[in-house]
Amino acid sequence: MKITVVGTGYVGLVTGTCFAETGNDVTCVDIDAAKVSKLSGGQITIYEPGLEKLFERNLKENRLQFTTDLAAGVKDAEVIFLALPTPPGEDGSADLSYILKVAEQLGNIITDYKVIVDKSTVPVGTAEKVQATIAKNCKCEFDVVSNPEFLREGVAVDDFMKPDRVVIGTRSERARKVMGDLFGPFVRQGNPILFMDEKSAELTKYAANSFLATKISFMNEIAILCEKLGADVDMVRRGVGSDDRIGKRFLFPGIGYGGSCFPKDVQALVKSSEDADYDFRILNAVMDVNEKQKLFLLPKINAFFNNDLKGKHFALWGLAFKPNTDDIREAPALYIIDALVAAGATVTVHDPEAMENVKRLLGDKVSYASHQYDCLNDADALVIATEWSVFRTPDFEKIKATLKNPLIFDGRNLFDVARMQELGFHYESVGRAAST
Numbered sequence: 001m002k003i004t005v006v007g008t009g010y011v012g013l014v015t016g017t018c019f020a021e022t023g024n025d026v027t028c029v030d031i032d033a034a035k036v037s038k039l040s041g042g043q044i045t046i047y048e049p050g051l052e053k054l055f056e057r058n059l060k061e062n063r064l065q066f067t068t069d070l071a072a073g074v075k076d077a078e079v080i081f082l083a084l085p086t087p088p089g090e091d092g093s094a095d096l097s098y099i100l101k102v103a104e105q106l107g108n109i110i111t112d113y114k115v116i117v118d119k120s121t122v123p124v125g126t127a128e129k130v131q132a133t134i135a136k137n138c139k140c141e142f143d144v145v146s147n148p149e150f151l152r153e154g155v156a157v158d159d160f161m162k163p164d165r166v167v168i169g170t171r172s173e174r175a176r177k178v179m180g181d182l183f184g185p186f187v188r189q190g191n192p193i194l195f196m197d198e199k200s201a202e203l204t205k206y207a208a209n210s211f212l213a214t215k216i217s218f219m220n221e222i223a224i225l226c227e228k229l230g231a232d233v234d235m236v237r238r239g240v241g242s243d244d245r246i247g248k249r250f251l252f253p254g255i256g257y258g259g260s261c262f263p264k265d266v267q268a269l270v271k272s273s274e275d276a277d278y279d280f281r282i283l284n285a286v287m288d289v290n291e292k293q294k295l296f297l298l299p300k301i302n303a304f305f306n307n308d309l310k311g312k313h314f315a316l317w318g319l320a321f322k323p324n325t326d327d328i329r330e331a332p333a334l335y336i337i338d339a340l341v342a343a344g345a346t347v348t349v350h351d352p353e354a355m356e357n358v359k360r361l362l363g364d365k366v367s368y369a370s371h372q373y374d375c376l377n378d379a380d381a382l383v384i385a386t387e388w389s390v391f392r393t394p395d396f397e398k399i400k401a402t403l404k405n406p407l408i409f410d411g412r413n414l415f416d417v418a419r420m421q422e423l424g425f426h427y428e429s430v431g432r433a434a435s436t
């Protein structure tokens, strides 16, 4: 099939590459000329495990092309995916301007039947708006379909190639047939393609992300309670997660969720609820808990240093909002850095993949260490903000020998408290007793 993907960010590039991998002819369109030039030249623009190999192969086979020219890019397409940003607007609602701008352009461009697919995360009613915007100028037939994306950064290729489910919102038989054919190869192991109306598909995505965010904030509050009552959140998590009705995943406490999706999607669903004259109380609490959780380690750090961080120096491991990505959007690490620097401390950071993005954002606000152990030089303490695998079994003797104090504040519960006690660390984590 001939496919066009508009927007080549985390979702668009994975979508385009994976469709090419299953034999489709894919053209990716982006307004960022520098990005398009890099991608056309064979240089991948995001870090996503497994993507580069597929990207190189399909580029070489000419199944994957890049352009800044929307008209040329969609000319031969049967299906046009919109993988455009939907950032939060000032009032928290999803900003649809990127999508509606492209919809307007498409109305002037297309001359034969196309299936136009909204892959971005958008509020209920957006498919209707896109339909109306295109129809203003368009003389030919077309269908607008909602196909929310559930991939997770870090395992995006696997998620796309073997999705738990594909949600397709359309009431058009013609579009349903095209989408069914296109996604057939991805669900050969028997996972469902769920056809539904556009509004239900749009709400499914927000409901899924908001539910997962709720699970995280719930466990973070249980962790706070564990510390207050002397329980161990690791034990509670295991006890709770063994119940099939609850499940083991998404029960790990930490310093809050970040990224480009959960924070903005929860906020957008709350706003949609308000617009529908409904106060979604649970989600307001989820956001509130998460805001506080990002700075969960700060009172512990302050208490250790008698509320005087002036002149103290911290090593910080982990900048990405989660492991296996270079994405730092809404990363808890950034909030911790802000708070430490505001209190008069200095920070040296290390991350396996996200350093360049942080350099662009923070410049010389922090220092950068290309190796995780160099990061520790002259530091009064180590703070851990992301659970990268390389941080899980570090050389503790080296850490102890390099840090000024054997002191670790761990926002991701990477280490066993008893072991840290044995090793002689003062170690504080989330929802567990400290080793002193």
Ligand code: NAD
Binding pocket: 006, 007, 008, 009, 010, 011, 012, 029, 030, 031, 032, 035, 083, 084, 085, 086, 098, 101, 102, 119, 120, 121, 122, 149, 150, 151, 152, 153, 260, 261
């Ligand atoms: P992104 O910011 O990484 O990428 C968006 C791309 O669109 C950029 O390359 C940008 O240059 C391009 N763009 C902007 N305006 C354009 C235009 N007029 N024409 C062509 N290209 C244009 O965003 P993303 O993370 O890929 O997210 C895209 C959508 O998918 C959002 O709605 C997001 O909520 C949703 N989503 C994201 C994820 C994720 O893990 N990142 C997962 C599921 C859903």
